[in-house]
Amino acid sequence: MKLNRIAAVAFAALMAAGPALAELVVPSLSYRTGPYAPNGIPYADGFADYFTLLNERDGGIGGVKVRVLECETGYNTEKGVECYESTKGEGALVYHPLSTGITYQLIPKTLVDHIPVHSMGYGRTSAADGRIFKWVFNFPGTYWDAASIIVKHIKDQEGGDLNGKKLALLYHNSAYGKEPIRTLQELAKKHGYELTLLPVDHPGQEQKSQWLQIRRERPDYVIMWGWGVMNQVAIQEAANIRFPMDHFIGVWWSGSENDVLPAGDGADGYKAIAFHPPGTDAPLFADIKKYVLDAGKAAGDGSHFGEVLYNRGMYAAITVAEAIRTAQQMNNVKEITPTMMRDGLENLVIDAKRWEEIGWPGNPEIHVTCANHGGPGLGAIQQWDAKTKTWSLITPFMEADREVVDALIAEDAAAFAKENNITPRECK
């Protein structure tokens, strides 16, 4: 009771001291601690560093500085909700929860609080249906797109026929990992492969029994939906049983340097899907180096610069910045509200020319529309080279099996609409 009172005083003081400066507030729900930190740190660094670059080089967006409000969630839903509640009052424009569990918490809240959520390539897949999920975005691709593109790649590798092949899905036993199951099952019906499901419990360090099963059943391919230490352990285990690495394909959250480096040469040839190119060749990275890293303004220690997830964080920041810019132009104001931000996200266009201007050519174009919040849904396969310690794209960006994916999205979105009494919006 006593602590309660002390806390009350402290909280009241904090509440009273809210800032009223002209700025754009972008919360970053990050995790730099816990079993998911190896993946959370590079992402958070990239996200923050891009905004530092905009502030340093361009003086913000449209002349208004961006303030990144970082809050540690530890990939934990309870803490994530605490972060959401504590930052939403500060004028937060958009949330990138970086956790499917937290995204599920925030989706119903968007309807009440009117702050958009952008679960970029994660979260609830059916949020791609903008007619029903007005406030939620998940471009540039969904898990179901990813699953179908991975299957497509496997099919290409197998010469166009998957009949009688055995695929195993090694997944994080959570809402995140379960997301692709339905799609893979539907695709199994279509292509005639056999699917084995291998759940791995949080945090994912215990995988002996799963890999024993893989050794016994000898699937032709293993697809992985992992995150955090689970990725490293899985790749190490695969190397231990000498599983052919080019037959082991991860989702875009299971393919960064941190995941493959611990396995050393054993990880050579491991593949993962990606929705943006790896590496630091683009001119944007030179700017980051010049204005942020060399100026000593990096969010982290700078050691993750150019890693896949660092780039992913930058990619997320770019979508936020471009949406803010779009919202500013649409409303002809400098300071925008979360509602304007939502309109900005919905009308976001990043074409090849704009990617060139941003300094990161080679990314697929983004055209968000009222009906389609899931974006282009393109993915390419990247492969790890353990000798040079680099990822490189080995396929062009491919399209998902829209026929299967769109039907599933429509079905799941309709279920959400029914549960929450939402009438789908009319989209022109």
Next chain:
Amino acid sequence: MFYREVGDFKTSYAEDQQTFPIAFDRWRYYVVIAVAFLVIPFIINDYWEKSVLLPFLVFSIAAIGLNILTGYCGQVSLGTGGFMAVGAYACYKLMTGFPELNIFFVVILSGFVTAAVGMVFGLPSLRIKGFYLAVATLAAQFFLVWLFNKVPWFYNYSASGQINAPERTVFGIAVTGAASPSWATYLFCLVFVFALAWAARNMTRGPLGRKWMAIRDMDIAAEIIGVSPLSTKLTAFAVSSFFIGIAGALYFSVWFGAVEVTEAFGINQSFRVLFMVILGGLGSIFGSFAGAAFLVLLPVFLKNVMVGALGWSTAIAANLELVIVGGLIVFFLIAEPHGLAALWRTAKEKLRLWPFPY
């Protein structure tokens, strides 16, 4: 001076046996209740609701529940998370299966479902004790979480395995779902906390509680004087699970609205509630509240001080928070092995003599 028995004359047995025999204590209690019911609902906001008050209330119920089993009846349990999951999933199935049923009764029914499950898992306690029982309840924890993950019927075959609470109302005001006002969810939980804490306090003072304590102190002696171990241990499991089930139901439906079993009701949750009970004080209702407050509010408070007020990096703050909370747990257990409730008791003893201690 103010805190004393002297001059407070009791004229009936009922008065003599009341929970708060000292007038000052009684008034303090009325004031706390009045503030909780009449003041806080008017000043509450979303942050306070979701990050401070609901966590405190929900975990208080869970801690009281575990305290009945572990503190009063002496049966160590590591299955709290699993039983909370039973409450949450019972609540979900009842909410979706009987949409017209009032959420108030849904929560109570979830408690009864959990009580039944708890009794089944309490059966081994008749044969095994101490650490062995802890291991048996640990099995319940893992089995229940596995069950809710494995059988799609429990989560209505949703693609993600998550359960989502639909909107439900009490007197026309939403208490579950995103649109529910803060004061409504707070009051809804507070009513449960008040009623359950009151029931627990009186149960532990009555014949049932005395039987539990007899079993805790020495089960063979208790059996010899006529206390039936079967009924006593099973009632302890039932009542305790009822409380924990209600905590789980409120955790899912009112506090979060969407829950995933592995994360929300894992072994971590069991340990957390057990630490609350040990830290707060075994065999004390006040201790349950104190323990819940300590473990729920302190991290939030530290985070706000370190990140909000001092502007430190979030990673340092998060790690330091673990160090501080862990250090304080060790400190309190060394300085006061009987928990915060014992400190409170000592403080009251001292207050009786103040300002003239002899």
